Amino acid sequence: MPSYTPAPVGSTLALLHGHRALLVEAPDDAARIEALWTTVSSAASLHAVLEVLAADGIAKTPGFALVELDEDGSANSIVRGDVVVHLHSAAGERVVDATQATTWVEAAAEAVTHVAIGDAGPAIALPLADGAAWASSLTLIQGSASDPAVVEVPDQLVAAAPVSAPDHIAVSDEPLPVEIVEAAAERRVAEATLATALPEQTINPGSDEATDEATVVVERPVRPPRLTEAPPKPAPEAKNALGGEHDGHTVLSDDIRRLRGEDRARASRPPTPAVPSGPRYSLSLSTGGTQPLEGVALIGRAPSAAKITGGRIPTLVTIPGDQDISRNHVQLAVEGDTVVVTDLNSRNGTTVVLPGRAPQHLRANEPTAVLVGTVVDLGGGVTITVGQEQ
Amino acid sequence: MGDHVQSTATIAGLFGSTRVQASWASDTGAVRAINEDSVLVHGPVFLVADGMGGHNAGDQASQAVRATFETTFAADMPGTTDEVLAAIRTGNEAVRAISAGAEGRGLSGTTLSGIALVTAGEAGALHWMAFNIGDSRVYSWDGRHLAQLSVDHSAVQELVDAGVITLEESVLHPDRNIITRAIGATETVDADIWFFPASRRQSFLICSDGLTKEVDDDRIAEILAGHVDVGGVSIADALVAEALAAGGRDNVTVVVVEAETTGAASDDEDTLDRLPVFEDTLPRS
Numbered sequence: 001m002p003s004y005t006p007a008p009v010g011s012t013l014a015l016l017h018g019h020r021a022l023l024v025e026a027p028d029d030a031a032r033i034e035a036l037w038t039t040v041s042s043a044a045s046l047h048a049v050l051e052v053l054a055a056d057g058i059a060k061t062p063g064f065a066l067v068e069l070d071e072d073g074s075a076n077s078i079v080r081g082d083v084v085v086h087l088h089s090a091a092g093e094r095v096v097d098a099t100q101a102t103t104w105v106e107a108a109a110e111a112v113t114h115v116a117i118g119d120a121g122p123a124i125a126l127p128l129a130d131g132a133a134w135a136s137s138l139t140l141i142q143g144s145a146s147d148p149a150v151v152e153v154p155d156q157l158v159a160a161a162p163v164s165a166p167d168h169i170a171v172s173d174e175p176l177p178v179e180i181v182e183a184a185a186e187r188r189v190a191e192a193t194l195a196t197a198l199p200e201q202t203i204n205p206g207s208d209e210a211t212d213e214a215t216v217v218v219e220r221p222v223r224p225p226r227l228t229e230a231p232p233k234p235a236p237e238a239k240n241a242l243g244g245e246h247d248g249h250t251v252l253s254d255d256i257r258r259l260r261g262e263d264r265a266r267a268s269r270p271p272t273p274a275v276p277s278g279p280r281y282s283l284s285l286s287t288g289g290t291q292p293l294e295g296v297a298l299i300g301r302a303p304s305a306a307k308i309t310g311g312r313i314p315t316l317v318t319i320p321g322d323q324d325i326s327r328n329h330v331q332l333a334v335e336g337d338t339v340v341v342t343d344l345n346s347r348n349g350t351t352v353v354l355p356g357r358a359p360q361h362l363r364a365n366e367p368t369a370v371l372v373g374t375v376v377d378l379g380g381g382v383t384i385t386v387g388q389e390q
Numbered sequence: 391m392g393d394h395v396q397s398t399a400t401i402a403g404l405f406g407s408t409r410v411q412a413s414w415a416s417d418t419g420a421v422r423a424i425n426e427d428s429v430l431v432h433g434p435v436f437l438v439a440d441g442m443g444g445h446n447a448g449d450q451a452s453q454a455v456r457a458t459f460e461t462t463f464a465a466d467m468p469g470t471t472d473e474v475l476a477a478i479r480t481g482n483e484a485v486r487a488i489s490a491g492a493e494g495r496g497l498s499g500t501t502l503s504g505i506a507l508v509t510a511g512e513a514g515a516l517h518w519m520a521f522n523i524g525d526s527r528v529y530s531w532d533g534r535h536l537a538q539l540s541v542d543h544s545a546v547q548e549l550v551d552a553g554v555i556t557l558e559e560s561v562l563h564p565d566r567n568i569i570t571r572a573i574g575a576t577e578t579v580d581a582d583i584w585f586f587p588a589s590r591r592q593s594f595l596i597c598s599d600g601l602t603k604e605v606d607d608d609r610i611a612e613i614l615a616g617h618v619d620v621g622g623v624s625i626a627d628a629l630v631a632e633a634l635a636a637g638g639r640d641n642v643t644v645v646v647v648e649a650e651t652t653g654a655a656s657d658d659e660d661t662l663d664r665l666p667v668f669e670d671t672l673p674r675s
Contacts, residue, residue, distance in 0.1 A: 318515035
């Protein structure tokens, strides 16, 4: 059974319906909550919920985490602001953190066992059926037909549970897969134990070499010795698995285990970040040609990009000939299901024309969400039209 | 003894072409028994891989990555971003296969630093794509200034970034041989990537840490600036010789790439201010 940890009225609201959950920061009025509930509880796509959340523009969109578990065991999430989502699967834990994103972060994972949304803290988790509750965290558990769940609500929870939905909110009678909350906690412990037993990914120099000058590999982060208490010793199995001498350089930390879990989760995904089932966008250039927009496109007279880490490689679009166009002029990116345009502090600026709207001059370095049909004007007659591929 | 070679090639793109002259040299050094560095100067790609791991696994690792890149790229055509990324991925799998075949005798891994001339986007403009995993390095050289382009994936780099130690202290730090990312260390590996347009004259230095741990950047710049090709001694030879003279405690590998791009759509000119267009008001007829 899904569970939540209560929070003060007006803080963060959890909306739960079937396999879909939304945790949203400080929704300010009843009409907005009603609108959110209507889309969350409908068969509409996550995209539709996102549209309600972002109805007032990117700047006024609250922090939120929107998660949907699919019957095939996968989970989709869209996260904005300070709310963090943990997608747990047998392959490890995927942390979806949007604190660095100007818009939102979208992440999916396969074979998800449970999803933790927000920060539970030390509070006692209470069961939650469909409905809404002021909550600091929500936990969803993947149910499946092959995994018959046992309903066993511990005594101390019975008094407080279940939380009923507010009157004006319809409660779905769709049966939910249920599982006791403690099982999730146990699973988490089991995962942690597994991680400890994993052999170290350390490369040791052979003993026939000058050991003190040989390079060894550890995974980040390495902490300064003066800030660390006695560095944790690697497990004895790890040393055996390597069969080499240990030179004491290895640093093992929770962060490394966490990163390792992320590595495994990443490995289970296709090598190129595929654009999920959402809309596929394209760019039509006035200088000729149409190309798909996947991830980030950097457009300019001579575009360049510095130190890209994490695999989101931009597409470089060179617009030759017009010296009024900056080397790096404008960036178009797919964020979630939305196209976002950012003027890269270009010398002569960028104007966008949304369909049926007046031209709008972009402020430098300020991401602006646009619609299909929007014309991005770089000046000098050079335009890029955002299209949608069927 | 070390190897050294010079080569010249012309890589033609859709718009413009780049003439590349490269010299490279590699030496086992004064202390190590074998040279675990590998180097590739082939068509549009120039790279150095510094292998590590006992029982010859290190040189196998760096050679596996070298071979992957060699088979991926044609000799006279620019590559693509996807080809570079695919080669890194395939190289990672190849090195992990070597570790798996070693059956507990130790994991092997390798650094990878280099540049590739690629076409980007549909317009096919020529770009340099620099890539880095580990603590080998890519520098750019404009005839006066040596600029380190890549950022080491190393313990000391993290300490420098965190402000715990200074760049000067990092040179002698006891953890200076710990790298935090390597090909073969994890199931998947992310390289740091840079893109910049190929334009006019551009020079690059790609090297293993056997050079940079023995010779500081100022001295490297002096050698680059003062070198004259005489008697078959290339710039790369001169740099390797300097590292050996300073101790040669590690394998030393250096590639110097001098490129000249002509006919490219992009150029180095500054962006101009767009002149305002004044529209005359027409008299009402």
